[in-house]
Amino acid sequence: MPNLIKNGAIVTDDWTLLDADATDIPAGKVIAPLALWQARREMLEQRDHLGVWLDTDETADQLGADAQTLSLIAVNFPGFMDGRGFTTGRLLRERYGFSGELRAVGHFMRDQLCYLKRCGFTAFHFAEPVDLDAALQSLDDFTEYYQAGTDQPLPLFRRRA
Amino acid sequence: MYVYDEFDRRILTQRVQQFRGQTQRYLAGELKDNEFLPLRLQNGLYIQRLAPMLRVNVPYGMLNSTQLRKLAHIARFYDKGYCHVSTRQNIQFNWPELAEVPDILAELAEVEMHATQSSGNCIRNITSDQFAGVAEDEVIDPRPYCEIIRQWSSFHPEFAFLPRKFKIAVTGAAASDRAATQVHDIGLQVLDDPQRGVGFKVLVGGGLGRTPVIGSVIRDFLPEAHLLSYLEAILRIYNQFGRRDNKYKARIKILVRAMGPEAFAEKVETEWQQLKDGYSTLTQAEIDRAKHFFTRPAYEDIDAAAAAAQLQAQASEQRAFARWLERNTRGHRQPGYASVVLSLKPTGVAPGDVTDRQLEIIADLADRYSFGEARTTHEQNIVLADVKQADLPALWQAAKAAGFATPNIGTLTDMICCPGGDFCSLANAKSIPVAEAIQRQYDDMDYLYDLGDIDLNISGCMNACGHHHVGHIGILGVDKKGEEFYQVQLGGRSGTDAALGRVLGPSFGRLEVPAVIQKLLDVYVENRNGDEQFVDTYQRLGLEPFKERVYAKSH
């Protein structure tokens, strides 16, 4: 069943998100918690598709330039009031050169999609059931912005003619 | 004053539409209370004790007459015919209907106003000096920088869900700081350095509330071009490492204190080195663009000496006018002009409250006498910044008729007072009745003038919206077993020599407060040297003599 917003469309997720304390790593496309990736890196890097997820208190520099070796990075939002992941997203994109799928997972809100997109997120997997068609509309709550973002590196003042 | 272009309008229109949709979803039961909460807060809407409260931003205090008339209309049409000037220069409406708030925001957008991020855990309205651009002691007009920061912080995608609220104040007159930059999350003091050009001294981690702290300087001089990248670096460190486990420990001041200001500064510096010289570096064109909205109005060439002499003559004829001149007007960098403070502190009115009709009168006065602009102040008054001295007698008459001419600016009865228990659901005690009791007790203007400048600040709880820590006399509402009591503090200051007050001793019942104030004043009057001010006498004598008098056993 389609359960993921990805690149502005509703699709079926084919990744498996491993729990924070997972030790078994199934076959297929998995998103491993940071600690597991750190511990079993050599083995995991054999895979064609590898994802890692960061919890809200894990910072982008813990992946650093290694981010570029991953197909997918997910950032967990334990609650929608916790905005640390917004910074994590931007840093992964702007500082560490990550160009794969950047996915928000957990308890963020539909109303945060536009800002998440501006911080580099391209995929959204809600922990709770959400009307994804309706949620899609929130991606474009704003189409013009004052500040720079990953989607628009030039702040408005450099574009105002 | 800043004027929107099509970009500003488009962004704000999209915001209004966004919130309209969110409100509809909430009313339709599609958004839960806790989900709607941050969304409505970031659009200025609180749910208060009796009704919602809508806080409208007044960016760095600037209003034009069109906006004033719109606020009057909103007060009349959507509210109960009045609103309130807050201690952060904003305008608060106490009785809007939730379902009508999107319409109110749409009406505000028509006049280039908004309630964006006026509450919530995000970057709040930028505050500044109410005499920006006209003060004689100003180095540089801070308002262009305030506007640049307003735009940068509005709808900032990375910093909308911070650990806690975030307040920035900017002054262009660091030597007489009227923006309280030392008690803000970030305080910026604009400097003009002969070698290095225009830049900022950056303070961080100041604040009032439960844990009052004076901010620490983390950078002596930040060149103006780097303003935004440096702010971004500070906010980014805070967003990642500020505490989120306890809301009372979530402000940046706690982080700065825990790390130590030096270590915090270093972390910011490291982050900034990565951001510096990127696209967010301000261009000269952008600085110039911002500045051209704040040029001097079309002042007339005036013979200042003649104007002063005429004013002198008028003042000597009429004592009441002379008093008003002395207390409610101040010097101006333009010869022949003055700035006027309209007092929102007449006895019997909640400090900072203003009616719909009064807002329209302010608009008319602004149009007639002050180039169509007015300002809100953090002391909860209104300023007409650019008035010809020759117009002062007529303005005084008009202000008197409208109830704005109480000649008490800077005196004991010009107090800062939060809405307190009458409106605010967080309050421990009422604050407005305390203010009123003190105003009633001190209605003798001769006595008030003899006392000179005294800042008396009242907060209804330790959130300190009434800035009680930085009042020369601070009054704090506390709850003792379900009863309202008041703690008194002495010796706070909010200006360049900012200081936090010290608690006098055990708290008092509401009815006792005026008598306590009287004892404090008595100690001052008996001990002052020459024209020494209350707070200076306090500083010289210390807390003891005041304490002894107040807590002396009566015989």
Ligand code: SF4
């Ligand atoms: S100080 Fe307390 S009572 Fe007063 S407005 Fe703030 S939160 Fe409410």
